[in-house]
Amino acid sequence: MKRIKKLIKTSLLGGIVVILPVAISLFIFKWIFIKVTDIIQAPTNWLMAHATFINDKEIIADTLVLITILTACFIVGAIVRTQFGKIIYRILNGYLMKILPGYSMIKEIVTQFVGDKKSPFSSVALVQIFENDTLMTAFITEIHDNGIYTVFIPTGPNPTSGNIYHIRGEYVHHLDVSVEDAMKSIIGCGTGSSKLIKSFNASRSE
Numbered sequence: 001m002k003r004i005k006k007l008i009k010t011s012l013l014g015g016i017v018v019i020l021p022v023a024i025s026l027f028i029f030k031w032i033f034i035k036v037t038d039i040i041q042a043p044t045n046w047l048m049a050h051a052t053f054i055n056d057k058e059i060i061a062d063t064l065v066l067i068t069i070l071t072a073c074f075i076v077g078a079i080v081r082t083q084f085g086k087i088i089y090r091i092l093n094g095y096l097m098k099i100l101p102g103y104s105m106i107k108e109i110v111t112q113f114v115g116d117k118k119s120p121f122s123s124v125a126l127v128q129i130f131e132n133d134t135l136m137t138a139f140i141t142e143i144h145d146n147g148i149y150t151v152f153i154p155t156g157p158n159p160t161s162g163n164i165y166h167i168r169g170e171y172v173h174h175l176d177v178s179v180e181d182a183m184k185s186i187i188g189c190g191t192g193s194s195k196l197i198k199s200f201n202a203s204r205s206e
Helices: 001-041 039-048 056-081 083-099 103-114 178-188 194-205
Strands: 123-127 136-143 147-156 162-168 172-176
Touching: 001 039, 001 056, 039 172, 039 178, 056 083, 123 147, 123 194, 136 172, 136 178, 172 194, 178 194
Parallel strands: none
Antiparallel strands: 123 136, 123 172, 136 147, 147 162
16 A cells, blocks of 8 residues: 555656646746737737738737747847856846746756757766665766766756765666656656666666
């Protein structure tokens, strides 16, 4: 019974962790869409009144809103690439992380899925930090001349926090999976770990 309760609890929490950031992101996008629609209402109405060649006027409005949002994203992205923009972004980013508890996690998820962030990790591994049968998902950050590995073990669902360990090579099991796949598993609190386990089993059978 305890095992069933634990399974239900972990599955429920894992589902919430995966769905909630997506739901929040969709809610934010919808809010932005509505706000932009209100802002450009006047030119939208003018365009809808004069675009007689299009039957569905809603398509014009939605397309104009999307173009406005994409243009705004492009302008913001161009500004952030400048030295001044980077300073403003760091200040704003720090402020948002303080006032919005879920901002850091949502930002990390979007960054990983978009692939805009260059990962500091060289490869993925399962490590035995306690030198027993317990395996932990880790990212290899450095390999030393004496055979010691420096690894980072993130905590789910926020992969930006975790612990650094220095482990002997025999306790580090390299995996043939991408950093992105491992990161998705961590964000999902273990959901999608089958790729990691399959790679581990395959390396053991060789």
